[in-house]
Amino acid sequence: MSLIANWSYPTAIRFGAGRISEIADACATAGMKKPLLVTDKGLADMAITRQTLDLMEAAGLGRAMFSDVDPNPTELNADAGIGAFKDGVHDGVIAFGGGSGLDLGKLVAFMAGQTRPIWDFEDIGDWWTRADADAIAPIVAVPTTAGTGSEVGRASVITNSQTHEKKIIFHPKFLPSVVICDPELTVGMPKMITAGTGMDAFAHCLEAYCSPHYHPMSQGIALEGMRLVKENLLVAYHEGGNLEARGHMMSAAAMGATAFQKGLGAIHALSHPVGAVHHTHHGTTNAVVMQNVLSFNRPAIDARIEQAAHYLGIEGGFDGFYTYVGDLIAELGIPKTLTGLGVRDPDVEALVASALRDPSCGGNPIEMTETNTRELLLACL
Numbered sequence: 265m266s267l268i269a270n271w272s273y274p275t276a277i278r279f280g281a282g283r284i285s286e287i288a289d290a291c292a293t294a295g296m297k298k299p300l301l302v303t304d305k306g307l308a309d310m311a312i313t314r315q316t317l318d319l320m321e322a323a324g325l326g327r328a329m330f331s332d333v334d335p336n337p338t339e340l341n342a343d344a345g346i347g348a349f350k351d352g353v354h355d356g357v358i359a360f361g362g363g364s365g366l367d368l369g370k371l372v373a374f375m376a377g378q379t380r381p382i383w384d385f386e387d388i389g390d391w392w393t394r395a396d397a398d399a400i401a402p403i404v405a406v407p408t409t410a411g412t413g414s415e416v417g418r419a420s421v422i423t424n425s426q427t428h429e430k431k432i433i434f435h436p437k438f439l440p441s442v443v444i445c446d447p448e449l450t451v452g453m454p455k456m457i458t459a460g461t462g463m464d465a466f467a468h469c470l471e472a473y474c475s476p477h478y479h480p481m482s483q484g485i486a487l488e489g490m491r492l493v494k495e496n497l498l499v500a501y502h503e504g505g506n507l508e509a510r511g512h513m514m515s516a517a518a519m520g521a522t523a524f525q526k527g528l529g530a531i532h533a534l535s536h537p538v539g540a541v542h543h544t545h546h547g548t549t550n551a552v553v554m555q556n557v558l559s560f561n562r563p564a565i566d567a568r569i570e571q572a573a574h575y576l577g578i579e580g581g582f583d584g585f586y587t588y589v590g591d592l593i594a595e596l597g598i599p600k601t602l603t604g605l606g607v608r609d610p611d612v613e614a615l616v617a618s619a620l621r622d623p624s625c626g627g628n629p630i631e632m633t634e635t636n637t638r639e640l641l642l643a644c645l
Contacts, residue, residue, distance in 0.1 A: 277444075301320070302358065332344050378399060527627025
């Protein structure tokens with residue numbers, strides 16, 4: 265089976281090995297003549313980034329890059345990126361990288377033409393309508409990991425540097441005009457990042473699947489996304505150069521981010537504040553709390569997880585699925601607790617309060633309260 269395709273759902277996606285070569289055409293399709301490539305500090309000097317800048321330069325697009333992006337990007341990174349965008353008189357953004365580069369790149373394109381502060385566009389009610397939609401610059405997204413799925417998302421996750429809370433900034437036009445999913449760009453990921461980003465994709469699919477909201481399309485996408493992770497994550501982890509497994513994981517990542525339009529839950533409600541305060545890797549944090557959240561939600565999801573286990577070829581219903589998740593996390597070398605992940609002397613009450621403010625908790629199958637969320641967090645520690 266050839267893993268090369270052009271998809272128009274949920275946006276225009278050019279999928280296949282080597283398709284980064286089409287970056288100039290993708291920019292032209294999006295209407296860019298002078299793009300700014302936004303990526304994170306770790307990717308700035310890597311060969312895949314230099315290759316992309318070379319392709320841009322050869323096509324007359326310049327090779328402008330902004331890379332002052334932290335692993336959990338903040339409004340300070342955004343302000344610097346917006347400054348670079350305006351100073352360079354750019355007309356679009358190539359959001360390049362994992363979740364941090366993609367989220368920050370999308371935010372720069374969104375905010376460069378706005379007059380209100382970032383926090384006025386938080387994903388609350390209809391706040392997104394405050395934006396001047398005509399002032400949003402076009403975006404081409406190029407993921408270099410297989411986890412976040414931000415390349416097909418309508419939001420950016422940004423950490424407030426003052427409150428140390430992760431906030432979701434939303435607008436429909438955050439959705440990139442063109443996406444290039446080239447699995448060759450993910451081959452160089454360290455095993456730890458392959459594991460963490462892969463579990464992020466799995467968490468997106470799992471939480472969307474368990475969410476009580478009605479969205480049958482997302483339900484089907486989430487279930488198939490879990491299957492792709494089950495069949496390919498360990499292959500990608502142990503055989504980093506396996507392009508077929510890498511390609512399927514890129515699909516699973518995009519599927520997870522498409523599916524979670526149905527909702528997320530306690531996994532993300534916990535991992536967002538933990539990551540913001542203790543600077544842990546997002547996907548890895550999701551993995552660490554996953555089994556505890558499954559147990560927490562079991563009264564509401566037992567039958568649904570049993571159906572998923574059957575589809576995935578896992579015996580034993582809920583218990584079998586729970587054991588599978590634990591075995592997967594162990595084989596990926598991910599710690600079993602947040603303490604093992606490096607969370608030291610946490611302010612439990614502050615984390616609980618932040619988790620309950622996180623919009624993800626609204627999609628959890630069981631209502632999250634101060635009491636049960638504290639018990640859940642302590643179990644994860």
